[in-house]
Amino acid sequence: MLKLGVEPNVVTFSTLINGLVKGSKFSLAVSLFDEMVENGCQPNLFTYSIILNELSKMGDTDRAVRFLRLMEERGFKPDVVAYGTVIDCLCKNGLLKEALHLFSELKVKGSRPNIVIYNCLLYGMSHLGQQKEARRLLNEMMDSNILLNVITYNILIDAYCKDGMICEGIEIVHAMRKQGIEPDVVTYTILVDAYCKGGMVSKAEDIVDMMRKQGIKPDVVTYTALIDGHCLQNKIEKARGVFLLMTKEGCAVDISSYNVLINGYCKAKRLDEAIELFNEISRTGPTPDNVTYNTLMQGMFQLGRVAAACKLLGEMLASGLVPSQVTCMILLDGLCKSGKFKVALRIFQAMRNSGLELNIIFYTVVIDGLCKSGHIEDAKELFHELSVNGLKPDVYTYNIMINGFCKVGLPDDAYELCRSMRDKECLPDSISYNVMVQGFFRNNDKGNTTSCRNGR
Numbered sequence: 093m094l095k096l097g098v099e100p101n102v103v104t105f106s107t108l109i110n111g112l113v114k115g116s117k118f119s120l121a122v123s124l125f126d127e128m129v130e131n132g133c134q135p136n137l138f139t140y141s142i143i144l145n146e147l148s149k150m151g152d153t154d155r156a157v158r159f160l161r162l163m164e165e166r167g168f169k170p171d172v173v174a175y176g177t178v179i180d181c182l183c184k185n186g187l188l189k190e191a192l193h194l195f196s197e198l199k200v201k202g203s204r205p206n207i208v209i210y211n212c213l214l215y216g217m218s219h220l221g222q223q224k225e226a227r228r229l230l231n232e233m234m235d236s237n238i239l240l241n242v243i244t245y246n247i248l249i250d251a252y253c254k255d256g257m258i259c260e261g262i263e264i265v266h267a268m269r270k271q272g273i274e275p276d277v278v279t280y281t282i283l284v285d286a287y288c289k290g291g292m293v294s295k296a297e298d299i300v301d302m303m304r305k306q307g308i309k310p311d312v313v314t315y316t317a318l319i320d321g322h323c324l325q326n327k328i329e330k331a332r333g334v335f336l337l338m339t340k341e342g343c344a345v346d347i348s349s350y351n352v353l354i355n356g357y358c359k360a361k362r363l364d365e366a367i368e369l370f371n372e373i374s375r376t377g378p379t380p381d382n383v384t385y386n387t388l389m390q391g392m393f394q395l396g397r398v399a400a401a402c403k404l405l406g407e408m409l410a411s412g413l414v415p416s417q418v419t420c421m422i423l424l425d426g427l428c429k430s431g432k433f434k435v436a437l438r439i440f441q442a443m444r445n446s447g448l449e450l451n452i453i454f455y456t457v458v459i460d461g462l463c464k465s466g467h468i469e470d471a472k473e474l475f476h477e478l479s480v481n482g483l484k485p486d487v488y489t490y491n492i493m494i495n496g497f498c499k500v501g502l503p504d505d506a507y508e509l510c511r512s513m514r515d516k517e518c519l520p521d522s523i524s525y526n527v528m529v530q531g532f533f534r535n536n537d538k539g540n541t542t543s544c545r546n547g548r
Contacts, residue, residue: 156181215247219251316352319335323360354384386419462496
């Protein structure tokens with residue numbers, strides 16, 4: 093176009109920017125946006141929305157807010173949709189205070205928030221356990237003649253159910269019906285999941301029967317919740333029955349359904365059946381994800397199938413999946429508990445060298461392994477590295493070290509470490525004292541035993 097002497101206009105730039113975003117080339121899209129402005133071509137609402145939507149999808153809250161301000165600085169008034177996009181991003185990332193600030197700002201500017209914005213805020217409040225504030229906002233919506241929809245009610249029902257308040261959730265279902273809004277598959281699935289997690293699988297099955305009678309077809313999420321409920325009750329055959337019913341009814345089984353059932357088999361120590369189901373996925377099912385591999389790997393380690401777990405890790409790497417922190421934790425913990433301390437230590441060092449961000453749990457697992465294998469000096473050295481790496485040991489980490497010192501006949505070191513806990517703002521618990529008392533008895537240290545019993 094430029095060679096032909098034709099200057100691209102806002103439509104051309106917007107189309108290109110949109111194409112780059114859809115092609116997962118966001119940095120290039122931003123560069124083109126900047127170039128557009130530099131060339132004197134003013135973006136329109138569509139152009140701004142493309143960038144703003146993508147920032148929100150990425151969860152980049154800081155840049156999303158800054159971009160909203162940029163629109164204002166350039167004389168472009170953000171509309172309710174633009175504000176809603178950023179408010180949604182903030183709420184999903186737990187930044188409710190900032191979301192409420194934008195909500196107030198929108199109202200001060202004379203704009204009327206829509207149902208989407210209210211639902212975003214309700215979600216943010218409910219997710220943070222602020223049920224009273226959510227109720228207050230709901231009343232504001234009704235006073236402002238905002239027509240509530242099924243999404244609004246589902247957010248509230250889900251919040252109550254996650255807090256174990258299923259009866260209150262049911263009351264909201266009755267309330268929505270009085271308002272002429274019928275529950276949908278999401279509403280019923282929330283209740284099914286809540287009953288299953290609460291150990292009331294028969295009530296969950298009643299809900300599924302009610303759905304069918306009302307012509308609402310259970311979806312993959314509904315069935316997966318029911319499978320999980322049976323697995324939690326160790327009723328694996330019933331779980332398998334629901335799984336087979338899904339496929340019979342033509343419901344597309346996703347990897348989450350397989351993961352839940354594999355987990356159920358592993359928890360029931362029916363590892364061979366879990367492996368058989370995993371192989372079934374590889375042949376005909378959806379692509380296994382990190383959760384699939386992590387679940388099966390943990391089951392293998394727990395039943396002493398160390399070689400099989402390590403082989404599975406190799407298959408995971410060969411599939412192109414990148415091990416998550418959970419994967420690394422399962423691997424370290426499994427190797428340490430299987431007595432493969434040297435291998436675990438090598439992998440731990442490789443993790444540190446790779447720049448992987450290791451939290452206190454990683455260090456605690458390795459310290460525990462070193463203590464149990466009698467390498468107390470190595471454990472002590474790693475323990476002292478915690479503060480250097482900006483990590484703060486918790487009472488569980490301290491108790492492992494105290495126990496380690498006592499087991500190798502170093503009760504004085506255990507006693508001093510316990511005394512230092514108070515200075516580190518980590519108070520000893522009953523386990524700390526019990527471990528030390530047992531250690532002092534083993535080492536015939538009557539003086540420290542008395543001091544320990546007196547909590548000194």
